[in-house]
Amino acid sequence: MREDQILAHLPALILRLTAADRGVAGEPPTALDAVEYLRASGITLTYDAVTKALTAGTERAERILIG
Secondary structure, X not given: OOHHHHHOOHHHHHXXXXXXXXXXXXXXXXXXXXXXXXXXXXXXXXXXXXXXXXXXXXXXXXXEEOO
């Protein structure tokens, strides 16, 4: 999967990853916010071509569908 196809979906993943921490909703994250969060947190993403799911390497293994 190409990076440009994933970037548009990262803000949705970050919303899922940080739902418990957010409390009151603020501005939605951008793709850049998402990349910075993933890097700072050391979270690895794995794409499954069969299910078309992007999964975060976290305890809860949050996932989003792409495509």
